[in-house]
Amino acid sequence: MKASIDTRDYLAFQTFLQEACGILLGDGKEYLVASRLNGLMVELKVGSLGGLLKRLKAPGQRGLRARVIDAMTTNETFWFRDPGHFRMLQEQILPELDQKAGGVVRVWSAACSSGQEPYTLSMAVQDYWKKSPGRRNRGVEILATDISSRVLDEARQGIYCGLSINRGLDAQQQQRYFIPRENNSCLEVKSEIRQRVRFREFNLNGNYASLGRFDIIFCRNVLIYFSSDLKKKIVERMAQSLNPGGYLFLGSTESLTQITDRFEMQMVGGAIAYRLKSN
Structure with missing residues (x-):
């Protein structure tokens, strides 16, 4: 994706995201959009957010819509939160x-x-x-x-492997609720x-x-x-x-x-x- 996002494209993407999944993307979050969609856009060989929006509006793009929503969704979570x-x-x-x-x-x-x-x-x-x-x-x-x-x-x-094992779980809980996998590197x-x-x-x-x-x-x-x-x-x-x-x-x-x-x-x-x- 190019370094700067056209204001009109950003506004159109805000509308798309809110209509598609309800997420309200605030003003000044162009950097967030660029960072989260960059990998997908490189894969699709799309050079701008406007180009991606054009693809999204084409028929038969349900899979692409799902991938864009997925990229923009925050998936921060851990065990026994609160x-x-x-x-x-x-x-x-x-x-x-x-x-x-x-x-x-x-x-x-x-x-x-x-x-x-x-x-x-x-x-x-x-x-x-x-x-x-x-x-x-x-x-x-x-x-x-x-x-x-x-x-x-x-x-x-x-x-679950790596950091996702340890966030919120102590050793006793890991033993009580999980089975070791992959030479104990995953649970x-x-x-x-x-x-x-x-x-x-x-x-x-x-x-x-x-x-x-x-x-x-x-x-x-x-x-x-x-x-x-x-x-x-x-x-x-x-x-x-x-x-x-x-x-x-x-x-x-x-x-x-x-x-x-x-x-x-x-x-x-x-x-x-x-x-x-x-x-």
Whole structure:
């Protein structure tokens, strides 16, 4: 890509990205676009952002659209991120749900990236069951979604190497939840953890009807990338997807202030979750 991006092309790309996946790309982020798309554009032999946009508008470019969205999506994640959320899950929410009649407890990990969050949720469930064997009267199903097919492929494999092993995991957890692979340079998530998690490609700006209802939704460090209007739409759709009294978890720097009044904030040990209010 050429060193400078034409202002008109940048504005057009902002519109494309917001319409395609809801991400609001701010002004002055030309350097970010250039760095993230450079490899793809070299591969395609496209010399400018305008040229790439022209390709994207051509028929039959669904694969290219997906690759561009994937390149522009932030996939920063690690194990047991915001550990207070998982303690709250084990100490308050799962015991509460176990007291209710019903079928399988359903959890949604929205924008799950390469799988660390949904697998961490499954690990937290596993530990809760081991500490409270008498309460194991409801199963748990975790739906993990992301817009990127590439990171979902990585997540389904459940194999992690290098830095991704160490971020958030201590040696005891590595031994408890993983199987060594590749001469101990990589770790594979154990089947007992993986069996609870199902991965699916999904755009948060899409139709939620096919997802079903949930008891708990984790949508952490995601809303910050969307416009105010889209944040409200997504949270409203999530509220409609929750069972009565269901819980929504956001990132530690996010809140529902000025977004919705359909939830009440609950705090346990400094961790915050939002519980759907009764009608």
